Amino acid sequence: METLTANLNENQQQAALHLEGPLLIFAGAGTGKTRVITHRIANLISKGVHPSKILAVTFTNKAAEEMRRRVDELFPGRGRAVWISTFHSFGAQFLRVEAKNIGLNPEFLIYDTSDQKKVLTDCVKELNLDEKKFKPGRMIEVISRAKDELIDADSYGIHALTSGDYFRQISATIYGLYQKKLKIAGALDFGDLLMMTVMALRDNKTLLEKYQERFEYVLVDEYQDTNHAQYLLTKYISAKHKNICVVGDDDQSIYSWRGADIRNILEFERDYPSCKTVKLEKNYRSTGNILNGAWQVIKNNQNRVNKKVWTENLGGNPIKVWQTVSETEEAQSIASEILRLQRENDLKASDFAVFYRTNAQSRVLEDAFRRNGIEYAVIGSMRFYERAEVKDILCYLRLIHNPNDNVSFKRIINSPRRGIGKTSLEALERHAQGKSISLSSALNELAGVEITSGAKKAFAGFKTMMDSFIPEKAMLTVKEIATTLLDRTGYIRELEAENSIESKSKIENIFELISAIDEFERRSDDKTLAGYLTQVALVSDLDEVGAEKTQDRAILMTLHLAKGLEFKNVFISGLEEGLFPIGEAAFDRDDLEEERRLMYVGMTRAKENLYLSWAAERKVFGKSRWNMPSRFIEEAGLVAMPARGTGVSRGRAALNFDNSEPFDGGRGDGAVIKHFDPDAGSADEAYGGDSASGFNFAIGSRVRHDMFGSGKVIERSGSGENLKLVVLFDTGQWKKLVVKYANLEQIF
DNA sequence: CGGTAGTCAGTTTTT
């Protein structure tokens, strides 16, 4: 096997050659993780392990596909036999196959977040609860986190009862009703896919042994992002052979808000005392300057395993920091720089990526890219499958597959219009609810529903149309079903009649969906309708990166989506306190550390050039907000503030800071801006009105200073004697001033 | 029942 691993470095070899027993691989950014994993799998196969005995789980389809492709490259034809999938699709396949053994309808559908929201809104309405207090988004959080911890509705109820907490008790009621509704609809949500799988393995010894027997080798990618359910899933399956290999990087753990538990990786060695630990630290991606900047940032985290990524590729271009007046100018500078680099270096648009903290930031960037004629693709904003017309067609397919799917039923019952309005639908719903049956089933009992005869006729017509698919669906391909339903429903005809720009684009999207179905039928093993619907529910927009659609387009995406990717040139935008690190994250150590890891992830995506930019003024909900540069800039050892009197408010072009040149940090002007000190006071003191001190320099108010002139308060910290203000003077200079000494005068 | 005008809340991050 020497040949297989010959081109791996020493640590990579150690990892790839360790086959038996628990193995923990700390894989730093850009250290050739996938290479190691695929070589290790290839190595197992070459040692005679049958590919089907290997299970590899990842978080994204993209990662799974990449892994399969590369195993196949090393061992042509064998990659297919290795079970490589995402956690969720493993769960889905497991539950589909084992449904009958665990009392589950094998034809279940998977409800995505928007479906969940609809069900939860119904639950809250039905229970007559305060819709402000029990918002669907919030309830999704509560229920999803519970499922991550394997707490089903019943046990959640028991916990809630003993806790005496009102919110939890009501949540328990909602959780219970939500599960009842999912059951009637024959649907599972993302959380169920994992929870039910783990519970089935936990409670059914025969089943557990079957899977333990089947998978002699288990491999988990991105282990730092596993939640409790995922942790148990891989632990259970590997418990017999103990050949569990986990790969991850605690410095890249950025999904705690989704239930990920960084302790899973930090405590792996305690979990498996006999494990071997390998650290991959040699980076093959980025320049020394980029890595150094990233290191300067991440080393500020306390809660991390000691390790340091390094490279032989010393030097390289310095990291550039840009201060801009506004988010518009920030976006324009990024676009201009891309054009400049393209002119000078023969680069493709796809050599560039712009990251941001929140999706809302993409808009200004898109405008700038359009203005400058740069082809771009926004990843993850509005997913293709979430578009109204696409979702409509999918809901028809879902309803054909599973008539009890109430969410789909309600979505399409009047789309295209059939003259069925709110009143009629509500009457049908009341009937269905009273008998605990689905809406489709209620259509069989229309006699008992109090609606107009016109509505009855419309419902009956809908039922006839949907029933016509029952005998056909087994004989038709998914694509045939889809085109047939387009015809029978008149969906396209209605759009054609509308003949607007929007309706035309909707038609295009529907045709794109049809070709996606076509593609599915050509590529997938499971070509059934159920297979298609499962696949659609579990794909993400991220899977498109690198696909044809994004060929030669600059990529715009959130920092979270950037993990695992690499680009020649990376821009991280919106590096402002309050935006990144976001909101209140600065006041909680764990939250701040996660933001810092996000910064680290973003920075380490860059191969050659890294740009950090921030805007002094940014519009939020149409209102201006003045921000300070993110602390991460300073932490990276870069110049946070240019302060040569050239002001942010003068409307000058962006100031470029290429940190290769020594720079005095602006200290000569005395305008050193320190980031807001979280220890100086609570958030309330920092932002709120200041009644106790007797001063009233609210954020946004105007003040005059003897020397600097007039300006605007943009930041507060401390209180009483220690009240400090950051003032943006009309000259463009920034000052942090202690109110006690500064002798400020308030002006109106 | 369906369209439109007006109100209102929302920005973390998503498999």
Place this chain on the structure above:
DNA sequence: CTGACTACCG
């Protein structure tokens, strides 16, 4: 500022 949702009128 936008989009999503609600309340009225045709």
